[in-house]
Amino acid sequence: MEIHVVLIGFLLSHANLVLADFTYEGLHGPQHWGKDYDECVGKHQSPINIEEHIVKNISLPKLELLELDSQRDFYIENNGHTVMLKINSTKRPSIIGGPLGSHEYVFEQLHFHWGANDHEGSEDLINNHSFAMELHVVFYKKTYKSLQEAIHHSDGLTVLAYFFEASDDDNHNYASIIDSLPDIEAVGSSTSLRNQHVMEEMLLPNPSVLQDYFTYNGSLTTPPCSEVVTWIDFKEPLRLSHNQIAAFRNVHSPDGKLLHNFRPIQPLEDRVVYHNIPLPEDNSHNADGSGQSRLHPSFPFALGAVLFTTHHGMCAYCINFLSVFR
Numbered sequence: 001m002e003i004h005v006v007l008i009g010f011l012l013s014h015a016n017l018v019l020a021d022f023t024y025e026g027l028h029g030p031q032h033w034g035k036d037y038d039e040c041v042g043k044h045q046s047p048i049n050i051e052e053h054i055v056k057n058i059s060l061p062k063l064e065l066l067e068l069d070s071q072r073d074f075y076i077e078n079n080g081h082t083v084m085l086k087i088n089s090t091k092r093p094s095i096i097g098g099p100l101g102s103h104e105y106v107f108e109q110l111h112f113h114w115g116a117n118d119h120e121g122s123e124d125l126i127n128n129h130s131f132a133m134e135l136h137v138v139f140y141k142k143t144y145k146s147l148q149e150a151i152h153h154s155d156g157l158t159v160l161a162y163f164f165e166a167s168d169d170d171n172h173n174y175a176s177i178i179d180s181l182p183d184i185e186a187v188g189s190s191t192s193l194r195n196q197h198v199m200e201e202m203l204l205p206n207p208s209v210l211q212d213y214f215t216y217n218g219s220l221t222t223p224p225c226s227e228v229v230t231w232i233d234f235k236e237p238l239r240l241s242h243n244q245i246a247a248f249r250n251v252h253s254p255d256g257k258l259l260h261n262f263r264p265i266q267p268l269e270d271r272v273v274y275h276n277i278p279l280p281e282d283n284s285h286n287a288d289g290s291g292q293s294r295l296h297p298s299f300p301f302a303l304g305a306v307l308f309t310t311h312h313g314m315c316a317y318c319i320n321f322l323s324v325f326r
């Protein structure tokens with residue numbers, strides 16, 4: 001009963017969401033989204049081309065992903081537009097710092113954008129370069145309590161964007177999600193994912209990636225194109241093999257194989273794109289990869305980190321680990 005009430009409320013407040021579906025080509029393709037969704041023709045849309053020679057350098061507080069490694073169940077679904085990973089548990093990872101300052105944003109879902117070949121697929125471009133794929137990790141501002149509420153506020157969402165280049169070698173951090181793609185080729189299908197570490201493997205391949213990013217204010221890249229997103233685009237691309245990328249092209253949309261699902265770039269207009277330059281102390285920590293020197297000298301704290309480092313042979317999880325003790 002309660003579910004029905006919530007659902008009807010959602011449908012009423014998002015009436016345009018159910019009136020028209022969108023696609024990536026044809027009569028409901030990106031050029032036509034503005035007919036059904038006013039915000040898609042706004043002045044602060046995403047994606048954009050990021051020109052490195054005009055970005056402004058800035059040094060923001062450290063960006064921190066919290067609670068990435070807690071035990072929880074995931075499921076992955078094909079919604080006809082993309083492949084999306086969600087969490088069953090109400091205890092979710094969150095993000096703080098960087099352009100978000102002290103405001104905490106809570107994980108909602110992550111999904112992928114790809115192209116018909118390895119030379120296209122990303123949504124944002126860097127110096128006109130299109131990457132083979134892009135991962136979007138969507139968070140809503142905790143004070144708004146839900147994604148549905150957050151998209152009505154200009155500071156409602158933040159999205160982490162990871163770019164991918166094609167390579168010859170498989171990236172094992174993405175194996176569990178890619179292995180489940182054959183199970184969700186049909187629109188509307190889903191499957192559960194039991195790998196509890198999938199998020200830390202995907203999002204924290206090494207700690208230095210996390211502080212080197214571009215940030216700007218933009219929109220959702222799909223209808224309703226709400227201009228409520230603080231974008232955080234990691235500069236260093238990750239790698240997936242040609243075969244891993246090709247697996248996404250077997251996923252179906254209602255019109256057949258979903259060969260590409262990226263929106264073309266939109267005008268920058270009056271916006272400024274910033275490039276975060278980590279402060280020197282962060283650089284020194286990242287350079288040796290140990291993370292040890294950033295530790296607070298309190299005993300249990302340091303001991304925990306040593307044990308942790310020993311177990312994993314590296315400190316890729318230290319950022320997350322430290323947050324547990326705050």
Ligand SMILES: *[C@@H]1O[C@H](CO)[C@@H](O)[C@H](O)[C@H]1NC(C)=O
Pocket residue numbers: 057277
């Ligand atoms: C911004 O930072 C980059 C990388 O550290 C550097 O190469 C560039 O010269 C800086 N730009 C300005 C305008 O300071």
Ligand SMILES: *[C@@H]1O[C@H](CO)[C@@H](O)[C@H](O)[C@H]1NC(C)=O
Pocket residue numbers: 073074075088190192
């Ligand atoms: C997680 O939620 C999905 C969608 O509601 C459901 O299909 C799946 O069975 C759930 N998985 C677990 C392990 O609870």
Ligand SMILES: *[C@@H]1O[C@H](CO)[C@@H](O)[C@H](O)[C@H]1NC(C)=O
Pocket residue numbers: 051052127128
């Ligand atoms: C990107 O393409 C535009 C339009 O062709 C061009 O004006 C611009 O100089 C290019 N930028 C770079 C970094 O190559």
Ligand SMILES: *[C@@H]1O[C@H](CO)[C@@H](O)[C@H](O)[C@H]1NC(C)=O
Pocket residue numbers: 154155216217272
């Ligand atoms: C981005 O939007 C937020 C929320 O509206 C605002 O506080 C912030 O100043 C904007 N940042 C930039 C770089 O325009």
